[in-house]
Amino acid sequence: MLRIPFPSTTVARGCIAVAALLITAWVQWDHDGAAQRLDNWLRDRSTLLRASPQPEQRMLLVDIDETSLERYPWPWPRTRMAEMVEALLADGARGVALDILQEKPADAAGDARMTMLSQHAPLVVAQLFDFGQREDPLHSGTLAGGAPGAVPGGVPAYGYIANHAGLAQALHFGNIGVAPDPDGVLRRVPMQTVFNGHSYPTLSRALFDCCAGGRPLPDTATGWVRIPYTRDWPAYEVAKAADLLDQRVPPEFIQGRLVLIGSSALSIGDRVATPLGALSAGLMVHASMLTGLLDRQAGLAPAPWPGSLIALLFCLGVTALASYTLPRRTAAVNVTLLVASSALWLLLAYAIAPHDASFGPSGPLLSNLFLLMVAVPFHWQQAQTRSRRLLDTLRQYVAGDVVDELLRSNLQDPLAPRQLDVTTLIADMEGYTTHVESLPVEEAARLTTEFLDCLTRPVLAMRGTLDKYTGDGMVAFWGAPLPNPDHANLALDAARAMLQAVQHLNTRRAADGLPPLRVRIGIESGLAMAGDFGTAMRSIYTAVGDSVNTASRLEQAARDYPYDIIIGEGTVSRASRHRFRQLGQRVLRGKEHPINLYTLEDAPCAP
Template sequence: MGALGAATPRDWLRPGLFALVLGASALLGSGTWSPRWFHRLEDLMADLRWRLGPSAGQSAHVAVIEIDEASLDVVGPWPWPREVVAGLAGELFTRHGARLVALDMVFPEPRDAAADAALLTLARRHRMVFSQAFYLTPAAVRTGHPGGALPASAEPSTAAGLAGVPAATGHLGNFFAAAPGDCVGHITPQVDADGVVRRIAPVIGYAGQQYPMLAAAALLCARPGLPAALPWPALAPLMAAAREADGFVPIPWRHASAGFPVFSAVDVLARRVPAQALAGRYVLVGASALGLSDHVVSPHDPRLPGVMAHAEMLDWLLAEAVAPSPRLMLPWLGWAWTIATVLGLAWLSRGGNLLAAYGALTGMAGLWLLVLLGLPPGAAGRAAVLPVVAVLMLLVLQAPAEWALARAQARQFQRRFRRYLPPAVMEAVLRERGYEAMLPMRRTLTVLFADMEGYTALAETMAPERLVKVTEIVLEALTAQIHAAGGTVDKYIGDAVMAFWNAPLDQPDHADRGLACACAILSGMPALNARLQAVCPWLAPVRICIGLHSGDAVVGEIGSPLRKSYTAIGDTVNIASRLQDLCKAVSADLLVGEGTAALAQRHVLEPVGRARLRGRSRAEQIYAVRGRPCPQPFDLSEPAVA
């Protein structure tokens, strides 16, 4: 609320905006409103979490063999002969003791029959996983043979409750028709609209069967005497717990660029890698050479070998199997933070310092990000983004709305105050206070009344047109002196003017300003009379009487709904008016009240008498300015005068 209970436009604008932000946050948090930008913001928040969150360090279980530029230079361009790929996998098993080898590459067409047979024989002797890809778009092709489907007893819809898996429309399979027990996993990440890979389907449905991702197939892969690292009943719940509503799981980008031991394929083939360097590890073989175009954009890196996404998933599943992450769910925390942020801004905005309020708002958003980093992934649910959304909406909506309101109020203020204030003062008011300056409020003022003596008699003898001209000249001169002293013209009352200081701007020296203005008016009377003589040569010299008093009053726009004016009311105004009237009774041109005398610092005042003014219960001490003509001492304590 404004001063003295007056409502300002901001009193309804701000609550309206806060209610709008809370309402929009409720729709977003509940999923009733789910615009694309909200999901984009969720993605950015997840990216920020992986970038700022602690790294998991180098994996102790997963390693990567990269087909890099050096390998292509020595072995030859891709695709390599199948016997080379078989030889690479054989080295990893026999010389280095790899626990499993997963090939992040697809062999869609048969080549040399002997080499193809050798590769298949090796795969069926050891735990070796082939890859395949699926198309999730309408326009799809079908190449090669899909393989590695989950047995009917292990399908998510029956065994683990993972219903609603993404459905594929086409496939890129391998040259062989998979036999039961062949290990094949899909390498089909979900590429978001901004090109970043953040999720992958743990299982894809295709042609009535279900196919696991490469990381899951690696853990399910078993051979005679070599059991699966993680059977389906144990693996499925891990993926089910991390699945989102659309059937995809977030890729846990827990490692930085050096998160996995990486060796060049040519170094393995040339036996430059120490024997048993990969003993007991899950080894993924994939391309990193730029020319092979097998790269993805991750939250960490704009150009990361695609095999790293599968390495992250495999390492995460292994870690979850040993020590599952705490399934802490605190969706209420995001809601509470959002409400606290909006209510906090509402409270801070009451002081009018929006810069401090917006600083606190930004701080709340930053603190929320720190809280998120300390929570397990997904703990805040959909509400994780709400505090940030609320902050962005408040910044986007409130700042322009406040600016537009301030501009409208400035124009309104200029229209209203142009009549009262000098231009310099009006600009200062706009900068410092704005619309609130017009609201009624209690302030200590110095009030001046100045009146032309004998105006009534003059009006009887002078033509109205000439009288108007004389009045305009006098009021123009008085107004110029008031404005020069930084005063506010309250009103014109016929030939009289009322002005005051210390409103709408604070003027600590308002008493001295009022005294200086009164003295300047009286000192300028010879020049004013000379100007009047030029217009009316027969006009007698004009005399101005001034009353000045300081004290508390209510000042602001006061009136009815049909018409208001910026004015001051109160006993202080009455006393100043009575002092001006008293001037005529004691033949003085300036009389000053007790309040002004108490506040004046630069002017010396001396008492000239006492008088009980009309409407007052006690006599007042009356002062004059030393150095100016003073009336004869008087005592009009009884009866009441003026």
């Protein structure tokens, strides 16, 4: 096995912890780094899960779909486009934006009407900027509009496709040019584009500034802005362009709304890949941006959260927890903790995503992966080294071939029997035969299992050792194989928990019309021989001694008392957290002299 030497275990642990934190920090501030693809994938899944079906009633999408093209074949004359815009404005639309370029003149009458509308009506005309650096830049049409001066943070463009000269004097222009991410998915748009010393807003921002009314929004974001895909296509009010031309769209469907005109028809080709689908309509991009702007204006947008800081703090917490658990827990436990923390982070990242568009959700996941691949193996190697040292020490007292055989048999505690101070608890069901003699075998087995479960869980919860089952009862002890000065208190805690568990079982039985069960418990403390006993054919870890026998006699004596728990003098003298009630003296079977019997002071009388 390859071992990597470290100058110091403490230094190595510190280096691993710092490296995990640096990974998360690197992802938060290196937005174009290698982790960007994973970040985008995580955000896309979050977007799909979060897309709301709540109708968006503040805008209307006019879709030139396949049905409209069947009724009115493409390309359309400008007269038809003008009729559509005029009909929308006549029915009370607050403003209209065209996600359509008019690069060259067409029918003169239609062009004239569109020119008049662009100069005198709340109409936003589209033009497209190219963000790719080409050897032969695009320069098509007559570029118009734009505010003088470059907006700080604006995205530089290197070419354009504009409209014909007749629309050069339009009042409102909006950019429809985009640049997908390297994987082809459109996640961002330039809020402000800079070209030849002028700044141009994106189409949704131009429509908002032109026609939304109400409280204006500052240009706080001017560069690439993540598109808030908060709704999928079915959530938007959509009218077919053909229905609008045929006057089959009710005016109340248009009144007071912002309108975007575009096409979802595959034959026109305005389809893009988005987190919501591989073939989303381009109109969906502008609608999502406009929804985000309207939400901000209405105070509905999610409040900003410091996502990167939260990611760093989460990673710091996980790293601190791992630094504590890695040297103290098994590799399986540590792997489980890291996997659980990764799942927790995914839930937290899902909650953060709407509040911070720039944080890297993959950071803590990559840090956890680093801990899994480096820290867990490192500490496992350290644990193996410590185990080998312990085994070497054990070989000083036990023959080496015996130790090897114990290891091959998977015994976790290869210890010779030794005398220890222990507390023994023996529990049994009273009247077991009466309860099961009339039951079918399956029901009798189920009753036994349920009863033993009531006894076993408290023993394990209180770190006891389950010695054996005795048909309808059990034997357990505390203080072995590892000494524990609190063994008497833990045994009494387990006895209380057993009574509660049996009481809950009786409640369920009463609901089924069945008689209650009673458990008898005997507890005594003292010296006992604990260890592996048996033969070469079978070995068992158990405890034997006078205190164990006394606990058995106390359990049998419980049938003569109205209390479920009978406690011996040894346990009373060792227990510091419990109060007791003396029941008198009694000569137990096999004993020559009487001993004092006790029960818990607050123990109820058995029915």
